[in-house]
Amino acid sequence: MEKVINSTQISRRNLLKFGAAVLGTSAVTATLSSGSSSKILANEAPEVPNNLSPDDALTLLIEGNQRFVTEKRVNPHQSFDRMAEIAEHQAPFASLLSCADSRVPVEIIFDQGFGDLFVVRQAGNLVSPEETGSLEFGTAVLGCKVVMILGHERCGAVAAALKGGEFPGQIGRLVAAIAPALATIQEQNGDPLANAVKANVSWQVNELKKSPVISDLIAQGKLKVVGGYYDLDTGKVELVN
Ligand SMILES: [Zn+2]
Numbered sequence: 302m303e304k305v306i307n308s309t310q311i312s313r314r315n316l317l318k319f320g321a322a323v324l325g326t327s328a329v330t331a332t333l334s335s336g337s338s339s340k341i342l343a344n345e346a347p348e349v350p351n352n353l354s355p356d357d358a359l360t361l362l363i364e365g366n367q368r369f370v371t372e373k374r375v376n377p378h379q380s381f382d383r384m385a386e387i388a389e390h391q392a393p394f395a396s397l398l399s400c401a402d403s404r405v406p407v408e409i410i411f412d413q414g415f416g417d418l419f420v421v422r423q424a425g426n427l428v429s430p431e432e433t434g435s436l437e438f439g440t441a442v443l444g445c446k447v448v449m450i451l452g453h454e455r456c457g458a459v460a461a462a463l464k465g466g467e468f469p470g471q472i473g474r475l476v477a478a479i480a481p482a483l484a485t486i487q488e489q490n491g492d493p494l495a496n497a498v499k500a501n502v503s504w505q506v507n508e509l510k511k512s513p514v515i516s517d518l519i520a521q522g523k524l525k526v527v528g529g530y531y532d533l534d535t536g537k538v539e540l541v542n
Contacts, residue, residue, distance in 0.1 A: 355525035358394045358446035365412035366538045378414025387416035395419070396439035398505070399451040400426045400458065405531055407451070410538065419445050425458035425501065426450055427478045428508040437514040440524055448524065450509065451538065452502040453531035459498045495530075502528035502541045 353361070368374050396419040399407050407413075407420050419439035421432050428436075428450070439445045452459070461468065462479035482504030486496040506528045510516055518524035528541035 353394055353446050355446045355523070359449075359525060359527065362395050362411050362447065362449065363538070366410060366536075368412045369410050370536045374409075374412045376414065377412065378417055383415045391416050391419075391443060393417055393419040393439065393443055393445055394447070396436055396443075396445040396448045397421070397451055398423070398426050398428065398432055398436060398448070398509075399531075400424060400453055400456055402453060402456065404533055405451070405453050410531065410536060419443055425456065425462075425475050425479050426452055426505060427475065428505045429478070433509060433512050433515075436509060437512060440518055441514050446524060448509065448515070448526045449529045450502050450505045450526070451529040451531055452498040452541070454495065454498070454533040456494070456498050456501075459501055460494055462501075463494060463497050499528070499530055499541045502530060506541075 393416060395411075395417070397407050398421045399405055401422045401424045407422070408418060411418065419435075421435045421439075423429070423432060436448055440448060458475050459479055461472070462476045462483060465476075467473070468476055479501050482501040483497050485504075486493065486500045489496045506526055509526055510519070515524065515526065519526065529538045530541050531538050
């Protein structure tokens with residue numbers, strides 16, 4: 302029987318050790334203070350400083366999407382020089398949990414490049430234990446100031462959950478994980494699939510906030526978790542409550 306380790310069982314000291322091992326000890330300075338969350342100071346940060354506020358980080362994302370929508374992308378941080386600059390250390394400002402859909406390339410639709418975004422992708426943008434762990438790492442260790450859970454128009458995974466039925470292999474697990482979110486859409490007007498995608502995003506946002514690591518950062522004003530909906534026709538990302 303596999304032993305499942307709950308995030309609350311992992312001490313902050315071990316989390317920091319993990320971060321130091323991944324990042325290199327020179328890149329991370331950890332200060333542990335009694336009774337409060339650890340402070341992780343990332344040295345040698347690339348040009349986007351990680352002392353951004355959560356609101357500023359969200360603004361950077363939204364501005365990047367506006368450049369994409371208006372065909373004014375600047376394609377930042379995509380050179381070999383940038384690759385070399387961050388080869389030893391990363392300090393992304395935002396973390397995204399998006400669908401695996403090929404029509405939602407995250408760095409492109411937010412006009413970002415190497416080292417800017419910590420991206421987790423999975424069909425249906427679901428908050429499973431592994432995805433939660435990834436997002437905890439992206440925020441508590443790497444210092445992302447905003448997490449966006451990003452659904453999109455005409456999502457096949459959500460459409461399958463809406464339709465129901467039998468699915469081959471493990472696809473049924475995806476569908477089952479989306480299904481509880483759809484109980485809230487029965488009385489809504491408008492396109493049922495769009496409503497279902499947005500309901501799933503809101504549901505997953507709430508699921509992620511159940512993580513003590515995430516909720517602790519939110520309570521300290523160091524993190525914001527938001528939902529987003531990507532329009533496949535216009536390229537625009539709107540915020541989802
Ligand atoms: Zn999808």
